[in-house]
Amino acid sequence: MTVSGLPELMTVLACAVLVIGLSAHLLVADLFRRIISLNVASGGVMMLLLVLAVRGPGDQDPDPVPQALVLTGIVIMAAVTGLALALARRVEDPADEDDRDEETP
């Protein structure tokens, strides 16, 4: 079922998506967009793992191990995103901005 050429294409795509996400993450200042970049980057990593699962001749079932890893990875990434969003909101929360720097003379 697997068409030859698919894994090669997808591995390159995976690398590209990872690099796009990470580069944007480094260069963008907006916290919110940095979170999105991180998620894009993780998409690249997951893609590579899933490609690994479907290597080889087309008549065999995919390797379940990388698929399970990706499932775990996705949940972890969701948790990370959630915490990052909570922090970003806190950082941008204007109500918190007045009670800082207690030590400045």
Place this chain on the structure above:
Amino acid sequence: MSGLVPGLLPGLLPVPVFLPLIAAALAALLPARARAWLGLATVACTAVVVTAITAGVAGLPGRGSGEDALSLALAGWEAPVGIVLRADALSAVLLLLTSVVGLVVSVHALAAGRDADALPSMSSLYGGPAFWPLWLALFAALNGVYVTGDLFNAYVMLELLTLAAVSLVALGGRAGNGAAAAALRYLFVAVVGSLLFLMAVALVYAEAGTLDLPLAAERIGPGPLLHVALALALVGLAAKFALFPLHSWLPVAHPAAPAAVSALLSGLVIKAALFLLWRLWGILGPVAEPVVLQGLGLAAGAAGSIAVLWGSFMALRRRRLKPIIAYSTVAQVGYLVLLLPLTAGPVGADAFGAGEGSGPGWTGGVVLVLAHGLAKAGMFLAAGNLALAYRGDRLRGLGGAVTHMPLTVATIGLAGVSLAGLPPSLGFAAKWQLLTSALAGGQWWWVPVLLLGGLLTVAYTALMVRATFNQPGGPDAEPPARRLPRTLVLGPFVLAAGSVLLGVAPAGLLEFLGSGTGDVTAGAGDAPGAAGDVPPSGAAGGDGS
């Protein structure tokens, strides 16, 4: 003991992970006071288990016999299907460090929490009741990293560690949004590091078809895939332990956290990523082409050298305790990375491992981790105490502390002695080993870094200690704004003093490590001499001439 080893002891390996996790989940549902006691009891119990594991590792036949680690296949599945936990001497030592520092920090947080009812600012020492479940999860993750033998499991553990650590940093919410911003910055870097590490794991799996680390080393061959994987792991993990130039989050995040959390972060958390890097280097490294490995090691060593100098330089320019100590961590991380080139053998040697002295290098690095863990945790806790007592950690406001809080100032001084590698501290033992390793391997260019870094460490320690002397011309000695309970003062001192005193007779520790980290150093032996025929001590010279 040896009769017990095969049966019962490996079964203890998951306990340091599961026990704190259970406690973390329960603590989140309990009232504040109960959390503290539950947390302390858990850490204490875990420490007992860890001690048993260490004893078990020490009771193993050792390197020569090929049996140098306790191992346990979880869920009944051996590698490659299942996840195998492993604990060798390196794991055991780091587990012990985690438990010891964790115990002191727990006592610290408990004591601070007890007084927080009367004095709310006490909670700024540890971050309030939310500290406990998060710290227990962090504890579990640290232990988990040290006993895992599985690459993906290591990734999951790192993420658990990261999220717990980031949440703990955010507890330092005292200074407005500073802590949240610092925590987010930390999270970003850590997750980028995790993704790179996961990519490396995927690449290893692509070729080896297994996630079990030792098995992967057997199945993988030298080639671009392995080399790229090692490079990715190096960069990814380096971001997590803040190696220059990926360090910029650390001086922001570590000081922003509550003091107890800073102690955990600097003393323990960065060690986890470092441990993994060492593990990869030790197990997968020998498979790689020596030239590539040395190149990576050299790059890491160069970054480490800059880190030592830059971190120290920046520490000298800070004017507050916690940023100084945080930059000191940046510098110390540089030392810890020097291990990679030191153990990668002399440049140009024929085969990996040919370098004499890689043994001392490994043990030296591990001992340095211990010294740094104890000392830095003590230093951060002491700095937190000073900041609480004197309402802020600005150096200018600390005059007179040496008279009124001598033990706390002594803590900083002693910790500095160990960090600087001055005798008779544990740091000195480490530095001795590293120097021996560098000279033996002909890599003399690391020597100035090792030596200069020590001097700079003394310089910024002295900067902190000096600030606590009475200001001339001013009023005699300013009494502290608040008096601290004895427990809060003693804990950090115990850590710092331990970091010094352990160096008085580190032979047992060094031998234990020498017998256990043998994956790479096999054959290097302990004999440091190039002359080979080292006379046993006591027989040198003589009267016969």
Place this chain on the structure above:
Amino acid sequence: MMPLLDLILAGTVLVTAVLAVLAPRRDAAASAFLIFGVLLALLWARLEAPDIALAEAALGGGVAGALLVDALHSRRPPQPQAASSWAARITGAAAGAALLAALLIGVRAVPQARAPLAEEAYARIPVSGVEHPVTAVLLNYRSYDTLLEIAVLAVAALGAAALAQGHRPVVRSRPAVRGLALVLLPVLLLLAAWLLVAGTSQPGGAFQAGALLGAALVIAHLAGIGLARPQGLAGLAWTLAGLLSFLALAAGTAVFGAGWLVLDPAWAPGAILAIEAILAVSIGAGLALIFLSNSASLQQNGPAGEPGRAAEAEPPAGAPS
């Protein structure tokens, strides 16, 4: 035919990825990311990973939805970008190029044969207690990872909850959303239940079900239906229930069984299903807790100095007198 479709799919994935990271406005970026998620789900399906496709659809949709909500509610206009300097951009681009080059060198060397581990994983399915290989890996062979993953989720929830302390949740009901929610919720819940049960033999399982449940809870919350308040002990208890049960299973197998997490084929199916059910609820509760706990603070802040924020509540002792 197929290669062309694949090419198109790959191309659109790439384009949406670029759009998602480059869109200057938050809502546009979130929308692009939502589409990126959908395309990824398609791609996963194409890569014979229906489990992941389901999870991506539920989780990715949920995450992107939360991001979108955030962007729309954001009080701030997109921050005036501190335009990164040219030096930074060049450094970033160079680092990216270097990384890409390294990755390409690495993946070019990936062998084309499937990992032998796959055979071993399939070979042990009969004694794993489930029929679906991915579930076997997740809940039997590598159950330790799964347990820790639940712990990761719980810790994120605890961290977010700690951040939210002192911020009062505010529920704003919007009739339109409410109506939609009343239709959607039963469907989502049913779907979640089915995914859970199906997971033992077919694609699906605790994660997908949990993700759907989480999405349902978020929708319910946004619609003003107080199924679970993000704050409070109950939400936390639900979140932690999965972790605690899993840990109890681990401890039980260690003490009474054959060893840590060792599942006897005799009772493995039941145990796995039970654990999966609890995990699904916990994942749902956890995700909802994480994504909602602070949306309240975004919408309306509690007054500074709530009891939960003791640190700030204390008078600024260091103020110079």
Place this chain on the structure above:
Amino acid sequence: MTGTGSSVEYSVIPYVMLLTSLLPGLLIFTLREEQHRLRIGLNLAGALAKIVLVVLLIPPVVAGSTLRASFSWAPGLDIVFTTDPFSLFFVALSSGLWLLTTIYAIGYLEDSPNRSRFFGFFSLCVTATVGIALAGNLLTFLIFYELLTLATYPLVAHRGTTKALRGARTYLAYTLSGGVILLLGVVWLTLLVGPVEFTAGGVDAVAELAAERPGTATAIGALLLAGMGVKAALFPLHGWLPIAMVAPAPVSALLHAVAVVKAGAFGIVRVVHDTYGPELSASLGLLPALAGVAGFTIVYGSVRALTQDDLKKRLAFSTVSQLSYVALGAALVAPMATTGALVHIVHQGIMKITLFFCAGLFAEVLGRHRISELDGAARRMPLTALVFTIAALGMIGLPPTAGFLSKWALGAGALDAGQPWVLGVLLMSTALNAAYFLPVIYRIWLPERDHAGDTGDAAADDPGEAIGDGGAGATADGAEEATGHTAGAPDAGTSAEGSAAAGAPAAPHGRTPARRLEAPAALLLPALVTGALVLLLGIAAGWDYSPWTLARMIAETGYGGEGG
């Protein structure tokens, strides 16, 4: 050992000797400020116990039996303590002077704050010194050498004034840099030849190394000597010593006589004689270089001393000069020169400690720090003046003082070694010694001039802290501090000497007339004892257990194998 009854036996005595000062030190740290009785008791008990031990050990050690204690520090690397004659020689010096300095310090710091800290570190210093003395190999030596640095830092910084902190910083920078150099040398040598135990006449393994790789051996030797040279205040590594003078007088005594500089000098002898061996060192070119540096330092230190008005600073430069006698003696390949070097370790220590005791007395009782203010001191404090004079004459090298003996031995040794230029250095130095000590003696015995600063507003005119450059900044410092004191903080914690400076007018009424002695007994007695020793050691040099006899014995052991 060449002695017929030479034997090595395992013993815990070396540990006990360390503990006699370590334990009191640690206990003192835990004491509260007001527990002075207990503190004094602990101090004296430790010091006395150590002296008793040393006295008991001398006869057997001289007879040739060596006690040894060791434990494994790292695989293949031991911590070793031995009581060979040279160790004991140094321990005897430091423990004897420790007792006297402790008594002096108790009197000196009466009623000043932070005494527990002071005496705690004081004891640690002595522990480190004893460790250095007993160290049986370079690793052990290094550990205690660095420990000494660390334990001295808080003492130099004790007062906490800007000046004290600056001095302490300089001290730390110099000595730790030296320590780092030493560390490198020790690690390198240990790596190449294994752990090296000190052996009279040199270690065989080192000789083998030198035969194989002379360049490496020379480099290591240079590192070791440079590392020791910092504490021994060899030019250009001497910079810390004059600046560290800001420390209280007992600490100066500690730095100059009991511990720090002595550790450096002791280390030089250990390296030259007991690690490399004199012949090997000479053939590697280490000794000529050392002799050259030492000779230059002798002259340089003396010249600098000439121009100092501050008494303690003049003494400090004098130490720079005098210490290099030891290095010079060690650098000459002749038993007589070595004898001179060894015996000068003791003699210089006793003479210099006497001078510092006296300087402290002048400062404490009269509030005078500068030589130009010392007119008439002898009339008020005749005993102190007398003792000072004896010690100063000893420094110049006049018979029958101890100082004469060392200079004579050095001169004779130089001729033995075929280095007559050393005589020139010695003569020049003696002339310079006379040039900078005789005016002081002269002023002391001069009738008193009318001192504005002594009777009038001392606080303004007597910048007590202006020990350093005497520049505007320093004067401002002193004035600021003095004002701080007069502003009404009688228990101000800066320093005893600081308050003495400010309280100079009060001192004659407050302290002296109330007693029969010219100064508090605790301050005067140690000075008298050491002053007497300066004469005694010169006169009774022939006694069986005199430093002179012991030094000769040790020195000749080192040349035993070569038929010296």
